[in-house]
Amino acid sequence: xxxxxxxxxxxxxxxKKLDGVERFARRLGADLKETCVNAVDSASFSIARGExxxxxxxxxxxxxxxxxxxxxxxxxxxGTIRFEGTDVTDAKSAQARDKRLRIQMIFQDPxxxxxxxxxxxxxxxxxxxxxxxxxxxxxTGYVDALLAKVGLDPAFAHRYPHQMSGxxxxxxxxxxxxxVQPEFLICDESIAALDVSIQAQVINLFQDLRRELDLTYLFxxxxxxxxxxxxxxxxxxxxxxxxEIAPTEALFDAPRHPYTQALLxxxxxxxxxxxxxxxxxxxxxxxLNPPPGCHFHPRCPMxxxxxxxxxxxxxxxxxxxxxxxxxxxxxx
Amino acid sequence: MSVLDVRDxxxxxxxxxxxxxxxxxxxxxLDAGExxxxxxxxxxxxxxxxxxxxxxxxxxxRVVGGQIxxxxxxxxxxxxxxxxxxRGNRIAMIFQDPxxxxxxxxxIETQMVEAVRAHDRVSHAAARDRAIxxxxxxxxxxxAERLAAYPHQFSGGMRQRVAIAIALLNGPDLIVADEPTTAxxxxxxxxxxxxxxxxxxxxxxxxxWITHDLAVVAGLADKISVMxxxxxxxxxxxxxxxxxxxxxxxxxxxxxxxxHGRRGERLTQIPGMAPNMAxxxxxxAFAPRCPRVSDICRKDAPVIxxxxxxxxxxxxxxxxxxxxxx
Numbered sequence: 001x002x003x004x005x006x007x008x009x010x011x012x013x014x015x016k017k018l019d020g021v022e023r024f025a026r027r028l029g030a031d032l033k034e035t036c037v038n039a040v041d042s043a044s045f046s047i048a049r050g051e052x053x054x055x056x057x058x059x060x061x062x063x064x065x066x067x068x069x070x071x072x073x074x075x076x077x078x079g080t081i082r083f084e085g086t087d088v089t090d091a092k093s094a095q096a097r098d099k100r101l102r103i104q105m106i107f108q109d110p111x112x113x114x115x116x117x118x119x120x121x122x123x124x125x126x127x128x129x130x131x132x133x134x135x136x137x138x139x140t141g142y143v144d145a146l147l148a149k150v151g152l153d154p155a156f157a158h159r160y161p162h163q164m165s166g167x168x169x170x171x172x173x174x175x176x177x178x179x180v181q182p183e184f185l186i187c188d189e190s191i192a193a194l195d196v197s198i199q200a201q202v203i204n205l206f207q208d209l210r211r212e213l214d215l216t217y218l219f220x221x222x223x224x225x226x227x228x229x230x231x232x233x234x235x236x237x238x239x240x241x242x243x244e245i246a247p248t249e250a251l252f253d254a255p256r257h258p259y260t261q262a263l264l265x266x267x268x269x270x271x272x273x274x275x276x277x278x279x280x281x282x283x284x285x286x287x288l289n290p291p292p293g294c295h296f297h298p299r300c301p302m303x304x305x306x307x308x309x310x311x312x313x314x315x316x317x318x319x320x321x322x323x324x325x326x327x328x329x330x331x332x
Numbered sequence: 333m334s335v336l337d338v339r340d341x342x343x344x345x346x347x348x349x350x351x352x353x354x355x356x357x358x359x360x361x362l363d364a365g366e367x368x369x370x371x372x373x374x375x376x377x378x379x380x381x382x383x384x385x386x387x388x389x390x391x392x393x394r395v396v397g398g399q400i401x402x403x404x405x406x407x408x409x410x411x412x413x414x415x416x417x418x419r420g421n422r423i424a425m426i427f428q429d430p431x432x433x434x435x436x437x438x439x440i441e442t443q444m445v446e447a448v449r450a451h452d453r454v455s456h457a458a459a460r461d462r463a464i465x466x467x468x469x470x471x472x473x474x475x476a477e478r479l480a481a482y483p484h485q486f487s488g489g490m491r492q493r494v495a496i497a498i499a500l501l502n503g504p505d506l507i508v509a510d511e512p513t514t515a516x517x518x519x520x521x522x523x524x525x526x527x528x529x530x531x532x533x534x535x536x537x538x539x540x541w542i543t544h545d546l547a548v549v550a551g552l553a554d555k556i557s558v559m560x561x562x563x564x565x566x567x568x569x570x571x572x573x574x575x576x577x578x579x580x581x582x583x584x585x586x587x588x589x590x591x592h593g594r595r596g597e598r599l600t601q602i603p604g605m606a607p608n609m610a611x612x613x614x615x616x617a618f619a620p621r622c623p624r625v626s627d628i629c630r631k632d633a634p635v636i637x638x639x640x641x642x643x644x645x646x647x648x649x650x651x652x653x654x655x656x657x658x
Binding site for chain 1: 489520597
């Protein structure tokens, strides 16, 4: 199985430089430092053609930042992203740009990602015409076919985004991404804002499209139930770092990292009867000032002295990858 | 005696597009310490029901009918002043967005002390003590110091806890919680659910938990009422409703939830979308989306009928699962 997309040590730092006043204050002796957030810290994994990989974690863990780097919306601070063997990290060469077109993104909030002043026909058709996938004369038919594919009546082509419901708008977002005939879709919380019954419709649509168009997905979500349903493999992130990667069944049946275990414990489930909710202590720490060693150690029930000293290595064992001292010689 | 008894509540919005019957004949009752999960999708009227109980519905909306009996008092007949003395005191509300409760320019201390002294003639120091106790009850570390902080200095989860602490200040008999954990991460959500659960058990506070997430109420609520287009379509003990749903809509909702043991399967989806509330179809509002629809559904709106102890159902053609129960 060759990898379609490979991430190698991909990092993203956000720096806040001192402004003039702050630099002056520092010269006078104020305790001011440039602040730096490691939003994504050296993430490495690969995605095979036809696979659906779920990316989960709490808010602020860097999952959206990672998705945006893969989509080429955010520059990468460190590391490389390869798509079908081509380095697309900077997308400078024509070949890299061409590969980049094969990667498309579907956003969480269709209202803020669709231009409110454009009709659906233009939103969906614009990129296809620009990239020469259809002609100006043929664009109407092209858009109609796309709308039918995402389950909308072609009459919607003449509407504006505000004339549609949330579920319909999300379908427009999907049609727009499909318009340039991508092979790889990044779905960033694409169904989080939808009602349960509409959510099910869109999940089914994603699965139908996967079969019909032979798509590969990076599915970013905080909803573990959705990820369990749709993904083949799951990547778990905590505070910018990948802590566990495993096939979905293995991850949900036998999670290895204490964070994943805690996370799965907390998911409210149907059919579990009256639950007594258990809690992981504390909250996700500020990424401005992350704990040393393993980022999870202050909340970890299994933490030992080594956890606050040493950053855990990534250990792979039979397709199950974990970054935890428990699986690498103990925490003492 | 029940803490809250809502009978045939009707809240309508008088808009240019016509009268929107956001809540149309909702009835339920709640005993001390009981947790009711009020479940529905956007526009089903679940939040308006909560707002109506506290009489917080703004024009063009108005409560046009029904009774809201709170400990034997009909809230609809109270003066604005009497109602004010109940709100935040005997009945509290927790909103989805804690910034709706918190004033961004005041310290937490000012807001909490004010909430105590608005209803109780106690000293500032005593009110402060009560605030500290409430904060520590909802799991805020070093509550005495945190009192001096402003809302923006808290994280989202902490802010929601402060909002819950304020709701608890006067030991209310009833809390109406409107999607309080929807915007939070699962780990924070389960912490808050754990605290709320313990609270209802310990203090006998009755709780209405409004949510779109059946999985959340599955573990929390004693009973569930499912709303669709302004009406309760199914109600009953949590386990009964979840294991043997009687209404095709409830069944569809349950089938829509992805989760354990159904990996990769196609989700049963409810076709179509929620109806336009200003132009509801004649007959059953769910008829255009219903798999069991027949002619009678398009003509006559079903009434709610008892199908078992504490179980009500508004459907001409209940699913087989419920027939077994009835």
